[in-house]
Amino acid sequence: MELFWFIPTHGDGRYLGTREGARAVTYAYCKQIAQAADELGFSGVLLPTGKSCEDAWIVASTLVPATEKLKFLVAARPGLMTPTQAARMAATLDRFSKGRLLINVVAGGDPVELAGDGLFLEHDERYRLTDEFLAIWRRELQGEEVDYEGDYLRVEGGKVLYPVIQKPYPPLYFGGSSDAAMKVAAEHVDVYLTWGEPPAEVERKIAKMRELAAAKGRTLRFGIRLHVIVRPTEQEAWAAAEKLIEHLDEETIASAQQIFARMDSEGQRRMSQLHNGDRTKLEISPNLWAGIGLVRGGAGTALVGDPDQVAARMNEYAELGIDTFILSGYPHLEEAYRTAELLFPKLPIHRPNAGRHPSFISPFGEMIANNVIPAHRTAQTSKGPANTQVSG
Helix, strand or coil, X not given: CEEEEECCCCCEECCCXXXXXXXXXXXXXXXXXXXXXXXXCXXXXXXXXXXXXXXXXXXXXXXXXXXXXXXXXXXXXXXXXXXXXXXXXXXXXXXXXXXXXXXXXXXXXXXXXXXXXXXXXXXXXXXXXXXXXHHHHHHHHCCCCEEEECCCCEEEEECCCCCCCXXXXXXXXXXXXXXXXXXXXXXXXXXXXXXXCCHHXXXXXXXXXXXXXXXXXXXXXXXXEEXXXXXXXXXXXXXXXXXXCCCCCHHHHHHHHHXXXXXXXXXXXXXXXXXXXXXXXXEEECCEECHHHHCCCCCCCEEEEXXXXXHHHHHHHHHHCXXXXXXXXXXXXXXXXXXXXXXXXXXXXXXXXXXXXXCCCCCCXXXXXXXXXXXXXXXXXXXXXXXXXXXC
């Protein structure tokens, strides 16, 4: 497995839908999260995109020099940027990051927001535009000079002069649940992403995508976008989930659901249908909780439970073909540590950062009585009163 984390450039805090416990998302805070994810051994981070977010390309370019191994999944937006411009941006950031750029292709799902950005295409038209965009983008980053005339895009002599490090180009990630989106994914992308739906629904998506890709002579990898609420016990985890939404009232939920309803994103429609705004029916599958989607757009589900339960659910997705898990939790700095400490030991994780420090580093917490290294305590040996540590 590869585990990614999330940089919350659209806001963060201890509760959803309220200013209570809210946290300012400054550059310093984003850097803390990125450096924590890098040090803990996450493979990469997703940067969100949209009018509620800080610009993903600028955020990534400022966080690259603050990290060592971390990869950055950054959005390319067909219709909001030209394919040649996007290809040049990708080539630059790929080289300057020494091959740490990943591309998240986002066609958009909110017609009102897209109108504000100057894009006035219907849903399926946006995916036909995306198909043309990626056809040009891929050829240019492979060194071709491109002449192209489609229904939406025209390029004459499009060329990228500076090469990318990753060949043939930085990997393309893409999420879309509609037929139009899946057709584009089968033709162009490397990793198909789904939001956290119940395993049976994910299995159907993967089977369909494999069939579509095979018809194009291609194979795909698969990833899933989920929140995670993992605690030492199941009871603590569910209590944390309920606490996250304790400030939500019905008016706030209804207002959010009304905004989601105007969107033409098939993925958002599927997320909203998981709960239909009803906070009494949020566990939609074992340990899969839809409470975040009451007010948050996009990924609206979380895995909730103790480490063994959450790991078991992730392994179920892995058996279906998922190899990349893009996780997040509120607040994102603390939950990055909690997720790594509780969950990583339970999973077969690819950890590119592990073992990079050749010198002695304390992996065990504070010394006992300033002299004794604490022993590793298993469930069988940890009964009885805990040792008392002496602090400075």
